[in-house]
Amino acid sequence: MMIKIPICPECKKELPLNSTRCHHCSKSVSAVKFRSVFSWNWADRAFLLFSVLIFVSFFMPWFPGKFLSRENPLSPLNLLLHLVDLDVEFLVSYDVLRMVLIVPLFSFLLFLMVYLGDGLKTTPFPGIFLIVCILVSVFTFIFQTLGGVFQWGAAFLFSGGFLYYLQQCYKKGTLGRISSYLLFIFILASIFLYLFDLSIKFYARLDLIILGETWGFFMAWTVSCLLVLLAVLYHMRSIEDFWMVIFALGFSVIAYSTLVHPFFVSGPLKFFADNLHETFVQLAAHIRIVGIALIIAIATGVPVGIYITRHPGAAGIVLYISSILITIPSIAMFGFMMPILSTIDNAWDGVSGIGIGVVPAVVALSLYSLLPIVRNTYIALKSVDPATIEAGKGMGMTNFQLLIQLQLPLSAPIIMAGVRTAVVMGIAIAAIAAYIGAGGLGLFVSEGLQMSTNNSVIAGAIAMSLLAIVADIFLAKAEDWITPTGLKIKQATE
Amino acid sequence: MGTMLSLQKVTKIYPGAGHIKAVDELSFDLEEGEICTLVGPSGCGKTTAMKMINRLISITSGKIIIDGKDISRLNTIELRRSIGYVIQNIGLFPNMTIGENIAIIPKLLKWDRAKIDEKVQRLLEIVNLDPDEYKDRYPKELSGGQQQRIGVARGMAGDPPIMLMDEPFGAIDPINREHLQNEFLKIQEKVKKTIVFVTHDIDEAIKMGDKICLLRDGHLVQFASPEEMLTHPKNDFVADFAGGDRTLKRLNLFTVKRAMKDNPPIINQDETIETARNLFSEINTRYLIAVNSEGRLTGMIDKQDIPGKALLVKDAVAPTNAWLTSQSSLKDGLSEIFSHDYGFLIVVDDAKKVLGWLHTEDIKETLKG
Incomplete structure (x- = not known):
């Protein structure tokens, strides 16, 4: 990779990014010079290898021989012909519209992040995490057709990674923050696009063409990748920038294929979407x-707790009973x-x-x-x-005053x-209720189990976890909020 | 000044464990405005005795009378509110600000807001903490010494005539402790409370107490002023407890002023050298203390070290730091004498006016009484 490293014009040593003062010669740096370095480490090699793997695996359905086939509706040749014909119905149905929207938006975001966002420079990028992401994305892709456990595992793994990435962006100054917001909105927008609009016609054909649904996105991803790589190679100021961008790209794919796809196309989120009203009723x-x-429990537990503090004999019994319960x-x-x-009911009124x-x-x-x-x-x-309690007592506070002003x-x-x-x-146990x-939300689980509808079970579990x-x-x-300010303060050091 | 606090054959027996008397027929009277230090080895019952005064511990037999009233007939809560209480661990309420901590008792006594604010302001000033800076801070933000001052201020907030202090400076390092003790004595000069002060440190007891009450295994061994206890220890236990250096300890009880002689060899620095030479031979001394026309110390002349060219005393004066103010303790005086070669010490007042001089012989005579 060609990397431009800022160097001090005076002592020719490397500088941290955005520094105004050289920490080697202590002179203020007015005109930073750059030294281009060709750096090629194991992470780069690994990345290239995996990129190739991913690319090959993405386009696998087009090989061999189907690349130019008119029978495969998604072959580039077919697509090109439809574009030339302005076959709107086809374009909408195969999500080309979204692809057209995504490419410029995504490129713009990455452009912002790479060389306008001057805060996004110095993160020590967790390279291993990236490799893991790429690995899992490959496996996810391979097992996508099998569905099930792998997808879900990946989905949860990457939702964590996604939040981490957004947080990293968020920490990097105003532009980083803006781009993290935009990226987040972008993902949300893509979710809603699926939920309410483009999906209707599109899903009707989904049963026939497995890859069709994600195809538009991958196309967009490929083009963005090329654009961004160009931008990166010319404007990148450190290797971290590069990793950041690659992570963004890789992640957007992963987030899409693992989160959006299984959740909305056939998964529990679709269940929620279909049963919106019922979900809220059971949530309530x-x-x-x-x-x-x-x-x-609070109204009885706290007074009981106070009581047993003052009657140590009762404490053992009460705690023992509640432990048994x-x-x-x-x-x-x-x-x-x-x-x-x-029994109580019968003794009372029975109705x-x-x-x-x-x-x-x-x-x-x-x-x-x-x-x-x-x-x-x-x-x-x-x-x-x-000692504090004794001080209070010695000052003439009653037990009640001590309780209200000090102990509670x-x-x-x-x-x-x-x-x-x-x-x-309680939220967990209420599921059994x-x-x-x-x-309650446990209803989704119990009904789902009875009727063997997995999505209902999973939807119930997710809702309760959330x-x-x-x-x-x-x-x-x-x-x-309830912690007294005086307790949050750190001890004075003397 | 009448008797403020009177203990009459006060006894405390804790139930169980062989009915050992924690405090056995303890009796003493305390005048208004006096500090009484309860001192003794661990387990001697000093804290028990103190806590019986505000009834944190009940009395088994005997009477405690405060200002003519038997405390067993008073309402416990009201009794405690009328007695200031300061403990070793300070016990500031960590959830309240400094201002709120000091205001606890005034609030319990239902004073009105303005009066409480004014009191907090004044108490913080008395304990030398800037009210505006500290009022709204929390105990944890303060150092141990500052917290202890707040503890003292809180104890005084309800204007109690009597205060109980349980090793209030026990947990503070020696340097700060000394400083706080001095400060507390200054505060006491202003407020004149009747104080029962528990400590296990005999030096502190001697320094703080107008009266010392020495306890052993619940018995009163000697109740006397520090001076008397050091000069006439009642028995070997008292003598032991006061320590082999108790004579030196007595040095703390006297001021320099009390021991000094008020005929120091003074010479005005505007006089001629001739006058000085005459004076040297007249009173047969090696040093003369030079003062200016207002009588303030300017330095010392050494008979053997007068420059030949000098015409006036002023030209021969060497500055000196062998002086102390008259309020310093004799202990400091003695130490100061030994740290200079003059063999004596100049005693001055706050304006550095020379009052007298002090020799080791003067100290010896004072200690003899």
Whole structure:
């Protein structure tokens, strides 16, 4: 690779990028000179090798002999003929329109990132990660026709990588940030393009032509690749730029073929799209069960935690009982709830039907949530510095004042951590509640299992995982918010 | 000044473990504005005795009377609010700012907002921390010494007549401790609280206390002023505890002013050398202390080191740093004498006006009493 390395005009030594002062001779650098270096390391070689592999594998369906065939609707010859004829229906149906949109947009983005975005220069690029990406993309491609596990594994792997990449861009100053936003919007736009517009006609033919769906994208990718490689070779200022661009390219392909394709064409996201209303109804039901159980658990758990702090004799018993409660398998717990609550129901009025559905689910969940909340409250209150409490007592504070002004504020973050555990656990356990008619996202799983619809099962699982993740993030924020400012400050060093 | 705090045969027996008396029939009276240091080896019951005063520990038998009132008849919470309490670990509330920490007791006493703000402002000034800078900061941002000052300020916030201090400077390094002790004594001059001060350090007890209450295994061994305890230790235990160097310790109890002689060999620096030579032979001394017309110290003349060309005393004066202010302790005085060759020390006031001079013999006489 030809790389231009900035050098100090005075001492002719290499400079870090964008530096205004030479760190060798300490002179301010006004006119940076560049030295062109031909660098060819193992990563470059590996990259080229894999690029060739990917290219070959992408275009495999056209070999051998079908390259110029008119029977293959996607052969370049056929495409060219259709273009010349302005066969709009064909172009739309095979997503050529999107290709035409993608090429300039994508090129423009990469152009921005490579040599206008002067912040994007100094990342130590994780070369190994790139290699892994390319490797997996090859395997993904090979196994794409087999579907299943490989695709999903790759999809999750790359969604992580994608976020990492966006974050890297985001850290690189304004232009990097803009390009990361644009790239993100681009991916989203491509998702929605599929969901609502171009897909309708297109998918009708998908069963016949397996590769047709992704073809437009690969074409766009190839052209972008060439454009960007040109730009890179002439304007790149460091090897990191090069890797960054390659990563962007490779990643966009991978993200597309692993995320967008399996999710929307046939996967669980299509399930969501088809069952949008039902999804929201069950999501609301799920949140309601967990939410009510949580409120009950906090309202009982925190006072119990406070009580056992002051009565050490009770502490052992209470913690022991709640430990036992949490070991009961959830399906058994729901089983216990039904006869118990039915008995109560019969003794009460016999018609409210609390033995089945939401009520036993809420009761069981609040019992499960009790342990993390009681234990954390107990531990938190115990860990407040006894000297501080004694100082408060000595100053004439009542127990209640001490609790409100000192112990609870100091314990709040730890109690909140207990609530977090309880919520995440509750969201998972509530899935089982679908079996006793409480509804919730678990319904997708249980119904999917009964009817052997994989997408329903996976969609339910994904929705619950996302709910748990979002709830956890939200509660982590709440934990931070509830932590007294005085505790967040670092100790003064003397 | 009447008796502020009176302990009458106060006894504490902890249940179990052989009914050992942690505090056994402890009695003493404390005048208003006095500091009483409770001192003794570990486990002697000094902290127990102190905590019984604000009823953090209940009394088994005996009476504690504060300002004429038996504390067992008072409401515990109100009693505690009327007693300042400062502990070794400071115990600042980490979730509250410095201002809020100091305002805890005033708030409990339901003072109005403006009065509390004013009090916080004033207390921070008293403990030498800039209110605007520190009021809204959190305890963790402060150094140990600063936190301890806040602890003291918090203890004084409710205007309590009595303060209890449990090794308040125990966790602070020696240099800062000395500094805080001095500062605290200065504050005490202003506020004149009745203070019960627990410490295990006899030096601190001597320095801080108007009275020292030496305890051993719950018994009162001696209750006396530091001076008396050092000169007349009641028994071997007291003598041991005060240490073999207790005579040297007494040096801390006297000021330089008390021991000095007020007839120093002074000469005005505007006089002629002849006058000086006459004076040298007249009082038979090697050094003369030179002062200016206002009586302020300018230096010293050495009889054997007068330049030949000198006409006035001024020309022969060599600057000196063998002087101390009259408020310094005798310990510093003695050390200063030994660090110079003159054999004596010049004693000056705050304006550097010469008041007297101090010899080792003067110190010896003072210690004899």
